[in-house]
Amino acid sequence: MSFEMSKRSLFAATALLAVMLAAPSAHAQSRAETLRYVTGATVNTLDPNIPGSTREAFALSMSSYDRLVSFGRKQLNGKWVFDLDTITGELAESYQVSSDGLKITFKLRPDAKFQDGSPVTAEDVKWSLDRCVTAPILGKAQLLTGSLTSADQFKVIDPLTFEVTLPKPDKLALPNLATVYPIIINSKLAKAHATAEDPWALNWTKENAAGSGAYIVETFKPGEQVIAKRSEAWNRGAPDKPAAFKRLIIQSVPEPATRANLVERGDADLVIDLQASDVQSLEGKGKLKVISTPQYNAVTFISMNNTIPPFDNVNVRRAIAYALPYDDMFKAALFGRGAPLYGATWADGKPPSGGYPIPQPIKLDLEKARAYLKDAGMADGFSTTFSFNVGQAATAEPMAALVKESLAKIGIKVDIQKLPDAQMSTAINEKKLPFFTEGIVAWLPSTDYFYRNFYTGKQRWNYSSTDNAELEKIAQEARFEADKAKYEEQGKALNAIHFDQMFQIPIWQAAQDAVMQPTVDGYVYQFTRQVDYRNLSRK
Amino acid sequence: MGTIVATLARAGRRFVSSLPALFGVLVFTFLLMRVLPGDPAVFFASGPNAGQEEIEVIRRQLGLDKPLPNQLAIYLYDVGRGNLGRSMMTGQAVAKDLKERLPASLELTLTALLIALVSAVPLGVLAALRPGSLVDHGVRLFCSLGVCVPTFVSGLLLIYVFYYLLGLAPDPTGRIDIFATLPPSRTGFLIIDFLLAGDVEGWWAAARQLMLPALTMALFVIAPLARITRASMLVSLGSDFVRTARSVGLSWWRIVVTYALRNAILPVITIAGIVFSTMLGANVLVEKVFSWPGVASYALDALLVSDYAPVQGFVLLMATIFVIVNLLVDVLYGIADPRATVA
Numbered sequence: 001m002s003f004e005m006s007k008r009s010l011f012a013a014t015a016l017l018a019v020m021l022a023a024p025s026a027h028a029q030s031r032a033e034t035l036r037y038v039t040g041a042t043v044n045t046l047d048p049n050i051p052g053s054t055r056e057a058f059a060l061s062m063s064s065y066d067r068l069v070s071f072g073r074k075q076l077n078g079k080w081v082f083d084l085d086t087i088t089g090e091l092a093e094s095y096q097v098s099s100d101g102l103k104i105t106f107k108l109r110p111d112a113k114f115q116d117g118s119p120v121t122a123e124d125v126k127w128s129l130d131r132c133v134t135a136p137i138l139g140k141a142q143l144l145t146g147s148l149t150s151a152d153q154f155k156v157i158d159p160l161t162f163e164v165t166l167p168k169p170d171k172l173a174l175p176n177l178a179t180v181y182p183i184i185i186n187s188k189l190a191k192a193h194a195t196a197e198d199p200w201a202l203n204w205t206k207e208n209a210a211g212s213g214a215y216i217v218e219t220f221k222p223g224e225q226v227i228a229k230r231s232e233a234w235n236r237g238a239p240d241k242p243a244a245f246k247r248l249i250i251q252s253v254p255e256p257a258t259r260a261n262l263v264e265r266g267d268a269d270l271v272i273d274l275q276a277s278d279v280q281s282l283e284g285k286g287k288l289k290v291i292s293t294p295q296y297n298a299v300t301f302i303s304m305n306n307t308i309p310p311f312d313n314v315n316v317r318r319a320i321a322y323a324l325p326y327d328d329m330f331k332a333a334l335f336g337r338g339a340p341l342y343g344a345t346w347a348d349g350k351p352p353s354g355g356y357p358i359p360q361p362i363k364l365d366l367e368k369a370r371a372y373l374k375d376a377g378m379a380d381g382f383s384t385t386f387s388f389n390v391g392q393a394a395t396a397e398p399m400a401a402l403v404k405e406s407l408a409k410i411g412i413k414v415d416i417q418k419l420p421d422a423q424m425s426t427a428i429n430e431k432k433l434p435f436f437t438e439g440i441v442a443w444l445p446s447t448d449y450f451y452r453n454f455y456t457g458k459q460r461w462n463y464s465s466t467d468n469a470e471l472e473k474i475a476q477e478a479r480f481e482a483d484k485a486k487y488e489e490q491g492k493a494l495n496a497i498h499f500d501q502m503f504q505i506p507i508w509q510a511a512q513d514a515v516m517q518p519t520v521d522g523y524v525y526q527f528t529r530q531v532d533y534r535n536l537s538r539k
Numbered sequence: 540m541g542t543i544v545a546t547l548a549r550a551g552r553r554f555v556s557s558l559p560a561l562f563g564v565l566v567f568t569f570l571l572m573r574v575l576p577g578d579p580a581v582f583f584a585s586g587p588n589a590g591q592e593e594i595e596v597i598r599r600q601l602g603l604d605k606p607l608p609n610q611l612a613i614y615l616y617d618v619g620r621g622n623l624g625r626s627m628m629t630g631q632a633v634a635k636d637l638k639e640r641l642p643a644s645l646e647l648t649l650t651a652l653l654i655a656l657v658s659a660v661p662l663g664v665l666a667a668l669r670p671g672s673l674v675d676h677g678v679r680l681f682c683s684l685g686v687c688v689p690t691f692v693s694g695l696l697l698i699y700v701f702y703y704l705l706g707l708a709p710d711p712t713g714r715i716d717i718f719a720t721l722p723p724s725r726t727g728f729l730i731i732d733f734l735l736a737g738d739v740e741g742w743w744a745a746a747r748q749l750m751l752p753a754l755t756m757a758l759f760v761i762a763p764l765a766r767i768t769r770a771s772m773l774v775s776l777g778s779d780f781v782r783t784a785r786s787v788g789l790s791w792w793r794i795v796v797t798y799a800l801r802n803a804i805l806p807v808i809t810i811a812g813i814v815f816s817t818m819l820g821a822n823v824l825v826e827k828v829f830s831w832p833g834v835a836s837y838a839l840d841a842l843l844v845s846d847y848a849p850v851q852g853f854v855l856l857m858a859t860i861f862v863i864v865n866l867l868v869d870v871l872y873g874i875a876d877p878r879a880t881v882a
Binding site for chain 1: 576577578579581582583584591592593594596597600627628629630631636639695698699702703706710711712713717718827828829830832836837840842843844845
């Protein structure tokens with residue numbers, strides 16, 4: 001009898017235990033279908049076009065809105081990255097470029113629906129693109145780089161056919177439509193919220209998403225979190241499926257150590273902006289998946305203002321280039337995570353490729369540096385300041401200390417100046433800084449695009465205040481060059497001028513370290529340097 | 540009844556007399572923000588391809604294209620109507636941002652202050668009862684440790700031990716578990732809202748989330764509170780009325796609590812008021828470490844990017860709170876020592 005009892009109670013206990021264990025597992029189930037992404041930045045607007053939008057806002061808009069087309073993906077050293085050369089349809093089922101390259105015709109997906117259930121029509125596309133080139137928003141300057149400047153270029157043929165006309169063939173026109181800004185908005189909904197002062201409903205789209213994208217924004221708390229649910233009607237996922245995760249949580253966690261703890265404890269699924277040291281230790285422990293991709297559309301520089309003495313002297317710039325302790329900087333700032341842009345060998349001293357950026361044939365050589373300094377008539381050196389912004393202190397601070405130490409050896413006295421971000425931007429815009437570090441990014445990383453945007457003109461992005469007639473001429477010509485071989489030659493010529501004149505010194509492409517749970521699959525490095533949530537799934 | 544009316548009247552007079560100071564703060568921060576280097580328009584136009592045209596658009600949006608006196612006049616007019624401007628950083632109205640975030644900061648700070656007072660006052664009393672003893676030294680050591688370890692260090696340490704190693708604390712991000720459903724917002728204080736909604740489980744989740752950050756902040760301010768308690772207890776214990784009370788044979792407890800402590804508590808209230816005001820502004824690091832969506836981390840982010848409106852709004856808010864806390868201290872004074880109301 002007693003045996004029977006204990007057996008029964010054992011059974012009861014087991015059942016109770018099972019119930020108790022089952023309760024939290026129901027909870028865990030919902031977590032399995034959710035992607036929790038933590039970031040140090042914040043989403044500050046739901047419309048990526050609003051001036052001041054953060055990169056996290058761009059990433060969210062990639063999922064809440066569709067564009068006409070999107071970039072494909074390719075493998076680079078075994079890692080998936082976006083592919084500038086494959087443009088696939090997103091809202092467009094297909095597109096056709098006319099033989100003279102002046103007309104692009106898009107056939108829209110007949111089954112595409114906005115998140116409120118209404119169909120996506122060519123009228124919506126027209127309104128959205130008109131807005132992008134007319135309203136005072138960020139898309140305007142971007143689309144300009146693809147010869148898209150006026151609403152006259154956009155035409156509705158029928159409800160599902162849309163046509164773009166170009167003044168001349170521009171190979172960046174189509175890729176531009178795949179970038180962050182030319183989102184296709186539910187025009188009926190947006191127009192209903194437009195006012196006389198705000199005809200393009202910018203104030204409304206800032207806080208409301210009216211797209212046809214894979215995720216529907218549920219709660220949006222700027223500076224804290226965004227929660228979005230999957231749109232079941234969205235079928236642009238591979239192959240013709242909605243996105244894999246049912247729910248998306250994008251949460252701001254300012255402290256990098258906390259982000260590392262969260263992902264290590266399994267509470268967060270994915271994080272891309274950890275400190276290099278944390279990534280290294282997490283990778284060492286081997287419990288998490290770490291995908292480290294050099295940001296192949298970004299470059300970190302040590303810049304010199306070519307109009308401020310003594311940096312207006314090419315020999316001073318060359319001297320600096322040979323006096324930088326590249327290897328030490330790379331280890332101290334990035335723990336070696338990234339792709340170095342120094343220490344190459346160029347056969348016959350000529351650039352081996354017309355790509356941008358390419359590793360430069362420079363390394364630390366103090367003798368050479370001293371010789372150049374002598375040629376510049378400054379054998380005794382000079383004094384200058386080296387600036388960086390607080391936001392980049394984690395990598396720039398150790399770098400600055402090493403620059404100071406190394407330049408002291410050739411008689412150049414460096415004062416380190418750490419500036420708050422807004423102050424640094426202002427000083428750069430006013431061309432006041434002689435010597436500093438900065439980074440550049442291009443969404444459409446073609447050689448002419450880099451040279452036109454970052455080495456010509458008086459705008460802010462010309463960090464080194466470069467003014468070189470030959471470079472400008474070649475870069476402008478290359479823009480519309482259709483012949484691939486010729487384009488490559490032009491690229492080589494540009495790279496040769498860059499190296500000869502040493503406007504600024506490219507040092508590396510930092511790695512984008514995506515740290516995720518081993519179950520998370522499908523990560524692709526994107527042109528936004530953010531995560532495209534639509535790619536991800538759980539194994 | 541009369542004393543309450545008198546206290547209220549006095550508080551009202553004090554509040555009105557502090558209005559010019561608030562106005563001064565308003566104008567001063569406005570000017571200060573514009574004198575500081577760093578142009579918000581340039582910073583926020585930092586997206587790829589943002590050129591001079593975009594900078595001008597933002598400058599117009601922020602009203603920075605107008606002459607300074609005009610800007611000030613517009614700003615004062617707006618503030619008068621309760622409009623604190625718009626934050627570029629979050630894209631929201633500053634008044635809305637502050638309103639949403641202030642309860643988070645207040646909840647954290649008040650909890651921390653409560654923890655600090657509950658532990659500091661007994662510690663101070665203990666130390667004062669046996670000056671120079673082992674207990675006294677122990678309290679001194681504890682206080683020194685608390686005050687000399689910066690909050691972000693103790694915060695990260697607590698996270699490391701209680702979240703990372705032991706797994707006892709919930710993940711240190713924000714006010715509530717990200718998967719939990721929020722109670723209907725009544726006061727903005729989560730632990731009160733959960734109770735009002737009768738959701739015990741939610742209340743416990745919110746309380747657990749609050750524990751580590753509040754503890755971090757409390758550790759930092761226990762020292763001044765305990766030291767002040769000890770010092771004024773010593774004075775009070777050595778005074779004539781305590782000696783008299785002892786001589787008539789009153790119980791130990793009654794002497795210490797009713798006579799000595801009640802008299803010793805006045806400076807503690809003063810310090811607590813000051814400590815509270817500084818904590819509210821100074822908990823930036825705690826808010827950062829614990830991703831706490833409060834006003835201090837909001838103001839710091841805004842300052843870094845020269846986002847004028849939030850910084851100005853924050854300073855105004857802090858000044859107002861400072862005035863209110865001072866009033867409150869006055870009122871508490873009156874309750875602790877009725878003679879104070881006459882003054």
